Amino acid sequence: MDTRTDGLTEFLTQTQAIYAQAQSIDSDMDKNEAGQLEQLQDLFDSRQETIEALSAAGTDDWSNDEKATIDDIQQIEIQLQPLLKRVHEQFTVQMTRLGQARKVSGQYAGAYRQPTSGGSFIDQRK
Known part of the structure; x- marks a missing residue:
């Protein structure tokens, strides 16, 4: 039972850390520091390990103490969901913009190349 209480406390701490990290992520992905999203993913991974340990x-x-901790976790989760939805939407927008930029730059990649002549070599010297 003590292991479960410690696990729930750790789960609460990890959920609070995820909430704080999600709040620190700017909606404009260009303004975020390098590694912020990776850090959020690492927090989720460690929390998943805690969930699996609690399930076991x-x-x-x-x-009653465990129920109070679970209620605290649920309240943070309710606040966390809109933040994570916003992060996901902004990340999707950023990825779409990157894909569009790559597509547009690919259209102009060969603008200054000489036209090919079907595999034959034409000597320009006289």
């Missing part, structure tokens, strides 16, 4: 410990007959 059992999820029945919670004590």
Whole structure:
């Protein structure tokens, strides 16, 4: 039971860290520091490990203290969802812009090349 309480406390701490990290991410992805999204992903990965450990410990007959911790986690999750949705939308917009920029730059890649002559070599010297 003590392991479960420690696990829930760790889960709460990780959820709070995810919330703080999600708040620090700017909606304009260009203004974010390098590695902010990767750090958020690392926090989610470590939280997933905690979830798996809690699942292995059992999820029945919670004590009152554990229920209070679970309620705190649920409240943070409710606040976290809109932030994560915004981060996801902005990341999708950024990826779309990068794809469009790459597509446009690819259209002009061969603008200054000489036309090919079907594999034959034409000597320009006289």
